[in-house]
Structures are given as structure tokens and as C-alpha cells.
Amino acid sequence: ARFLFGAKLTHEELEDRLEHGAKIKLTKLTEEFTYDAFKKTYNENATPLFLSGQGKLTIVTDRTTLAPKPGQSIIALVGKKQEQLLPQ
Numbered sequence: 001a002r003f004l005f006g007a008k009l010t011h012e013e014l015e016d017r018l019e020h021g022a023k024i025k026l027t028k029l030t031e032e033f034t035y036d037a038f039k040k041t042y043n044e045n046a047t048p049l050f051l052s053g054q055g056k057l058t059i060v061t062d063r064t065t066l067a068p069k070p071g072q073s074i075i076a077l078v079g080k081k082q083e084q085l086l087p088q
Contacts, residue, residue: 003062005049005077014077022079024049028072035068042078050075 003009025046029035038046051058053072060066068074 005047005060007062009047009077017077017079020079022077025076025078027074027076029068029070029074031070034070035066035074038068038074042076045078046074047077048074049077 005014027033027038029038048060048066050060051064051066051068051072051074053069058064
């Protein structure tokens with residue numbers, strides 16, 4: 001079985017993050033703002049959902065190896081993960 005968007009993003013987690021203000025965001029990668037910069041900017045607070053570019057849309061699954069390049073766009077769920085939403 002394959003898991004959409006990775007094995008850790010359950011329906012409950014997706015729903016909770018959206019209820020707590022997470023957004024679906026499209027980020028175009030450039031030579032200046034690479035995938036490494038994207039990861040540094042969002043840390044663990046972004047879950048890639050889709051990768052688009054060159055006329056193709058790739059759905060991210062638990063088996064997807066992400067290696068986006070400049071010119072491609074990442075469509076990601078951006079916002080705090082469930083464990084970060086729990087009271088301290």
C-alpha cells in the first residue's frame with residue numbers, strides 16, 4: 001500500500017492542521033530559492049503534497065523521493081504539525 005503525502009499524514013492530522021490555520025501553499029523554486037532553502041524556511045512545518053513542473057503534476061507519496069529543481073513548484077501543507085499544537 002502507498003500512503004498519500006507520506007505515512008505520517010493521517011486524515012486526522014490533515015484535518016487538525018487545517019483547523020489550526022495551516023494553508024495549502026504553492027512555492028515556485030528558483031536558482032535563488034531552492035528546495036534546500038524551502039526546507040530550511042519551513043523546517044518540519046511543511047508537508048509536500050504535489051510537485052509540478054514541465055507539464056506534469058506528481059503526487060507525493062511515502063515512496064516519492066523528492067528532488068525538486070528550479071522551475072518546478074511545490075504545493076505543500078504549511079502550518080504547525082499536530083504534535084506542535086498540543087499544549088505544553
